Amino acid sequence: MDRYLVFGHPVRHSKSPFIHTLFARQTQQALEYGLAEPAVDAFAATLQGFFADGGKGCNVTVPFKEQAFTLVDRLSPRAQRAGAVNTIKLTDDGILLGDNTDGAGLVADLKAHGVDLVASRVLLLGAGGAARGALAPLLAERPSELVIANRTHAKAEQLAAEFHDLGAVTAKPYADLQGRFDLIINSTSASLQGDLPPLAPALIHHEIAIYDMMYGATDTPFIHWAKQHGALQTMDGLGMLVEQAAEAFTVWRGIRPGTKQVLRELKRNLGIL
Numbered sequence: 301m302d303r304y305l306v307f308g309h310p311v312r313h314s315k316s317p318f319i320h321t322l323f324a325r326q327t328q329q330a331l332e333y334g335l336a337e338p339a340v341d342a343f344a345a346t347l348q349g350f351f352a353d354g355g356k357g358c359n360v361t362v363p364f365k366e367q368a369f370t371l372v373d374r375l376s377p378r379a380q381r382a383g384a385v386n387t388i389k390l391t392d393d394g395i396l397l398g399d400n401t402d403g404a405g406l407v408a409d410l411k412a413h414g415v416d417l418v419a420s421r422v423l424l425l426g427a428g429g430a431a432r433g434a435l436a437p438l439l440a441e442r443p444s445e446l447v448i449a450n451r452t453h454a455k456a457e458q459l460a461a462e463f464h465d466l467g468a469v470t471a472k473p474y475a476d477l478q479g480r481f482d483l484i485i486n487s488t489s490a491s492l493q494g495d496l497p498p499l500a501p502a503l504i505h506h507e508i509a510i511y512d513m514m515y516g517a518t519d520t521p522f523i524h525w526a527k528q529h530g531a532l533q534t535m536d537g538l539g540m541l542v543e544q545a546a547e548a549f550t551v552w553r554g555i556r557p558g559t560k561q562v563l564r565e566l567k568r569n570l571g572i573l
């Protein structure tokens with residue numbers, strides 16, 4: 301049977317095996333999907349061993365995405381732009397192709413929620429790996445303006461300069477943000493420390509859409525905060541998780557699984573429904 305797995309550390313709580321097993325059942329693909337948690341300095345050797353042993357493809361998650369970028373034979377344009385690889389496929393001619401489906405997953409989930417990015421004003425919080433992965437797919441939707449705000453402003457400026465050729469992207473310090481945004485995306489890891497990005501409550505209004513790439517059984521701190529200040533449409537990163545997986549499955553198997561039912565089952569599995 302064709303074998304796939306997800307590399308991460310820690311990865312024990314990954315939902316990827318659950319999601320891909322449901323995709324495989326739904327599309328009647330014969331495959332198995334497991335977990336690998338190599339020591340941080342053993343990733344390259346473990347990856348090599350997996351493919352030498354007949355593995356067909358893998359997902360890569362924290363903290364290995366940047367390392368995976370340097371280990372594959374060829375990069376998709378979106379992985380090149382992201383500077384990170386979350387999906388690897390062994391091609392028929394024996395080449396390891398590195399791809400990045402995170403940003404496509406975000407955009408697919410926004411669309412699934414009816415958020416139209418065309419001509420909208422978007423605020424992206426954070427300038428780390430998650431923001432970098434999202435930028436090209438977001439700009440491809442042609443927002444009228446995309447502003448990046450980051451605690452370390454220089455990093456936001458650098459990202460904006462790097463993606464400038466793809467659309468109207470600028471960097472602004474948190475304190476200088478103003479005007480009416482249609483969508484705010486939180487890509488920061490602030491909530492891991494129980495923290496919030498330093499955003500002025502006045503930026504929140506009833507029509508705004510709020511997206512937090514993080515997720516949990518209850519509202520993330522950022523979503524909780526946005527609701528308190530009047531946001532009515534809030535979304536967490538669970539949908540993005542399922543959509544990036546669907547994109548990876550499509551890369552591997554050439555068949556696109558449906559995501560709605562799988563997202564419902566995942567929520568049930570997490571005790572959210």
Ligand code: ATR
Pocket residue numbers: 425426427428429430431450451452453455487488489490493495496497498
């Ligand atoms: P990831 O790969 O998840 O993006 P990362 O590359 O470590 O992780 O980036 C984390 C992002 O969250 C950064 O933009 C970071 O801001 P800095 O560049 O200033 O470090 C942001 N971040 C983390 N904790 C934060 C906090 N408490 N408030 C605001 N931003 C925070």
